[in-house]
Amino acid sequence: MLIHQSNKDIKSNHTTIFTRGKVIFLFVLLYSFTNTYSQEVSKAFDSIVSLPGAYIEKLELYDQLLSSHKEKKDYKFLGNDAHELAKKIFKQDLDKAIYYNQIGLEAKSKVVPIDTCLLKTSYFNVGYYNKRKKAYKIAIEGYKKSLEFPDCRNFDRSSRRNIALSYSAIAEDFVNKEDYFYAAENYEKAIPYIDSTRLVLKINTHLNLGRVYKSLRGEKSGEKALENFFIAESFYDQLPKFKEEDKFGIYYTIAGQYLQNGKELDKASLYYDKALKLVHKVTNTEEIKKFYFNLGYSYKEGNYKKAEEYCLKSLEYSDQNDPFRTRIFLGLGETSSLHGFYKDSQKYYLKSLSQFLGKTFDNEPQTITKEELQKAGNKELLLELFRTQMENWDRMLEKKNDEYISQLIIRKAKQSDDLVSIMLRDDLSYNSKLLLRDLLSEVYILALEACYRTNNVEDAFYFIEKNKAILLIGKLKKQRNNVSKDSSTVITKSYFNNPNTIEIIKLKDVSLNENEVVINYIMAERLAGKIPDAYGIFLSDNKRQLFKIKETDKLTNKVKAFRLLLDKPFETENDKQTYFSLGNELFNLVIPKEVQGELSNKKITILGDHVINFIPFESLVPFRDKQQYLIEFNEIAYDYSLTFKKENKIIKTSASNDFIGIAPVDFFGKLVSLKESEKEVSLGEDLYSGKILSGNKATIENFKEKAKDYRILHLATHANASDTINPWIAFRNAKLKSSQLDSIKINADLVVLSACNTSLGKLNRGEGVLSLARNFFASGAKTVIPSLWEVNDKATTNITSEFYKNLSNGKSKSEALRNAKLNYLNNNSDAEASPYYWASLIVIGNTSTIKPQFQFSLYTKIGLAIIIVLIVFFTLKRFL
Numbered sequence: 001m002l003i004h005q006s007n008k009d010i011k012s013n014h015t016t017i018f019t020r021g022k023v024i025f026l027f028v029l030l031y032s033f034t035n036t037y038s039q040e041v042s043k044a045f046d047s048i049v050s051l052p053g054a055y056i057e058k059l060e061l062y063d064q065l066l067s068s069h070k071e072k073k074d075y076k077f078l079g080n081d082a083h084e085l086a087k088k089i090f091k092q093d094l095d096k097a098i099y100y101n102q103i104g105l106e107a108k109s110k111v112v113p114i115d116t117c118l119l120k121t122s123y124f125n126v127g128y129y130n131k132r133k134k135a136y137k138i139a140i141e142g143y144k145k146s147l148e149f150p151d152c153r154n155f156d157r158s159s160r161r162n163i164a165l166s167y168s169a170i171a172e173d174f175v176n177k178e179d180y181f182y183a184a185e186n187y188e189k190a191i192p193y194i195d196s197t198r199l200v201l202k203i204n205t206h207l208n209l210g211r212v213y214k215s216l217r218g219e220k221s222g223e224k225a226l227e228n229f230f231i232a233e234s235f236y237d238q239l240p241k242f243k244e245e246d247k248f249g250i251y252y253t254i255a256g257q258y259l260q261n262g263k264e265l266d267k268a269s270l271y272y273d274k275a276l277k278l279v280h281k282v283t284n285t286e287e288i289k290k291f292y293f294n295l296g297y298s299y300k301e302g303n304y305k306k307a308e309e310y311c312l313k314s315l316e317y318s319d320q321n322d323p324f325r326t327r328i329f330l331g332l333g334e335t336s337s338l339h340g341f342y343k344d345s346q347k348y349y350l351k352s353l354s355q356f357l358g359k360t361f362d363n364e365p366q367t368i369t370k371e372e373l374q375k376a377g378n379k380e381l382l383l384e385l386f387r388t389q390m391e392n393w394d395r396m397l398e399k400k401n402d403e404y405i406s407q408l409i410i411r412k413a414k415q416s417d418d419l420v421s422i423m424l425r426d427d428l429s430y431n432s433k434l435l436l437r438d439l440l441s442e443v444y445i446l447a448l449e450a451c452y453r454t455n456n457v458e459d460a461f462y463f464i465e466k467n468k469a470i471l472l473i474g475k476l477k478k479q480r481n482n483v484s485k486d487s488s489t490v491i492t493k494s495y496f497n498n499p500n501t502i503e504i505i506k507l508k509d510v511s512l513n514e515n516e517v518v519i520n521y522i523m524a525e526r527l528a529g530k531i532p533d534a535y536g537i538f539l540s541d542n543k544r545q546l547f548k549i550k551e552t553d554k555l556t557n558k559v560k561a562f563r564l565l566l567d568k569p570f571e572t573e574n575d576k577q578t579y580f581s582l583g584n585e586l587f588n589l590v591i592p593k594e595v596q597g598e599l600s601n602k603k604i605t606i607l608g609d610h611v612i613n614f615i616p617f618e619s620l621v622p623f624r625d626k627q628q629y630l631i632e633f634n635e636i637a638y639d640y641s642l643t644f645k646k647e648n649k650i651i652k653t654s655a656s657n658d659f660i661g662i663a664p665v666d667f668f669g670k671l672v673s674l675k676e677s678e679k680e681v682s683l684g685e686d687l688y689s690g691k692i693l694s695g696n697k698a699t700i701e702n703f704k705e706k707a708k709d710y711r712i713l714h715l716a717t718h719a720n721a722s723d724t725i726n727p728w729i730a731f732r733n734a735k736l737k738s739s740q741l742d743s744i745k746i747n748a749d750l751v752v753l754s755a756c757n758t759s760l761g762k763l764n765r766g767e768g769v770l771s772l773a774r775n776f777f778a779s780g781a782k783t784v785i786p787s788l789w790e791v792n793d794k795a796t797t798n799i800t801s802e803f804y805k806n807l808s809n810g811k812s813k814s815e816a817l818r819n820a821k822l823n824y825l826n827n828n829s830d831a832e833a834s835p836y837y838w839a840s841l842i843v844i845g846n847t848s849t850i851k852p853q854f855q856f857s858l859y860t861k862i863g864l865a866i867i868i869v870l871i872v873f874f875t876l877k878r879f880l
Helices: 007-013 043-050 055-071 075-089 094-108 116-132 136-147 155-176 180-193 199-216 219-236 244-261 265-281 285-298 304-316 324-338 342-357 370-375 379-399 403-423 430-454 457-478 552-566 573-590 610-614 642-650 677-687 700-709 738-743 772-778 793-808 813-826 858-879
Strands: 516-522 534-539 544-549 603-607 635-639 657-663 690-694 710-715 728-730 735-737 750-753 783-785
Touching: 043 055, 043 075, 055 075, 055 094, 075 094, 075 116, 094 116, 116 136, 116 155, 136 155, 155 180, 155 199, 180 199, 199 219, 199 244, 219 244, 244 265, 244 285, 265 285, 285 304, 285 324, 304 324, 324 342, 324 379, 342 379, 370 403, 379 403, 379 430, 403 430, 403 457, 430 457, 430 516, 430 534, 430 544, 457 516, 457 534, 457 544, 457 642, 552 573, 552 610, 635 642, 635 813, 657 677, 657 700, 677 690, 677 710, 677 793, 690 700, 700 710, 735 738, 738 772, 750 772, 772 783, 783 813, 793 813
Parallel strands: 516 603, 603 635, 657 690, 657 710, 710 750, 750 783
Antiparallel strands: 516 534, 534 544, 728 735
């Protein structure tokens, strides 16, 4: 629950701290400096001025005069007259003023000697006119150019202030779009240009920057928010006059930020107390109402009486129809629940729900229609109400298991699902999508606990599958449309591009062969301030079992430790023993003992989540007393969800060629050479007809042009999916950023990324693991074989060679890779047999076969060559 200021509130409060004075500083127009430096105009110009009529009505005459100056190369009067004309008409026609000012500017730059002050005024007017037009980027460049010349008549001070105001205006536009990253960037650019004497402007800019960082809701951004709020506070004491009501606002803001950061809560209380002492000075009842609510909410975990007192005080400032009452009742409900008053909590929640839907509920309703949900205001807050209700019931279940309460949780989760479906039809802001993802992820986790208690596998399966689709809605910030009609992939992974339109597969429609099993996981980072349990569903042809991983924090720590062991070969016997011990512990954590007996000789498909995505299951150790890997007993593949698996299966690709291998070998910058990479990609080309782009041919441009034409794309290069800004793949001439993959059409049945760390990336709360593999799926690939860590060049060449041999002989992709890894294990020992060398490559997606379209054995090729020679010989003999 947002405890200080909602994202919608921030837009209305954003432009000023002076709530009573209503200073909208971003849009204050400075008086024009265009008259502060006289410029000598021609007599002809004065003559036209003296003629009757407005300036704008005599433009034809002025144009003839300017043309005459240009023909005579009289740049002095051309510059001055055009500049003066722009001044005269800018209020009537801003575009024409910009046009004539530009003519004047270009002419002045040709005058010898250059009058820098005259040139400075023209550049200043570039800024001034474009600022009036709200073309702020052009305005900034004009003002900056003006600063390059020596100051005259205090132009520099005015230019700097206008640059600051222009950057702030750009930032404000991003705030309105709720794109807070770019808003922060532009406020940061504004600050250096603010004169030290402009205290009000400094205060407002730092406050607005702080509010933007507040909206980003990260740990570092929270610290940045506080930093800017404190800077704003420090300027107050330098103001000759300020209203105590304004000081109340900054205290209130700082308190809320401490609370949001979740650290040093005693300081939050300190600043709330400072604000409380000034609240009687505030005349705005809306502000008082929100202050008392936030003050009460700050005590929700510590002091129930104070929390209730201040929230009820907030109610006194709202009438019966005030939408804010939904938030107050929600806060009271959450506070009651935290202190164990579960029935009181539910009563408050029902009051909040009644306020939302405009009807009175004394008991939890059996149904809430989609029409009622559609009409509800502030749907984000309504979803938060649903989540907190479920949280209250979950606390009740911890005290006493009750099937009725479990059913209430599941029902509320379904209502939440209906609500989200309605919300996704609207044009939500990016920030709203992030909030929605977080809330719904928590809703599904709460629902899964209720499903686990009642052994409700069917609903649990739906919640897991839907959660995995919802995790991808962050992509909708820059949603890519389906590829154009002329593309050979008519449908391009709508699961990744628009997951809210996907029909989630039902458990009854899941059909598995007797030799395959699926394990579907779901895991959340936090819930109600604690790490929740993880859940999984084991599926086979005759078994459906929901299980729980209770020691989630232990799981996370062991995954991290396991990955550290995988990142290097065994060096000592102790390394080996440590690995096999930890590998077995992790195996027993993620695969419960009650289903381990079902795995024998089965193909396992892993649908991972959160840190589970970082585990190469092939390298797990199924038996404590044996140094054997899971790959020795099972074929293993990976996928995103069964819904995606179903969609992926029906999408057809029609690339005309078999194989293209891309190996830059040497790279720009400091990336080290990959000497074995050209050999690696040539192995695939030997078995599948195609081509190799190596060395200077392995460019981004060639990849973009050729990618859509091949069934198999093999990239042997450097990459980094852990780049938190924009993951990349290196080509000979540059890095291809993951965001650029959206514009590339891929028709591949298989993409092999034998580069460093291409399956992993930043683990975003509510979004899962961001990876280059996922980007390739979104661009049209059916299967991706990425790497989980920095691969060994030589070992990878060995494994991919065997993989292509197996694949060309009709093996499935997962079987071909498994056999290649087993072959490597059988032919290596000691340190060389470490999982570091062979476990990095995994198969994600469709595991079907890919047979070469054209395949000739060596003998066939020799025979064809002999036939061709004979045909040529007899043809020549006939005609000679």
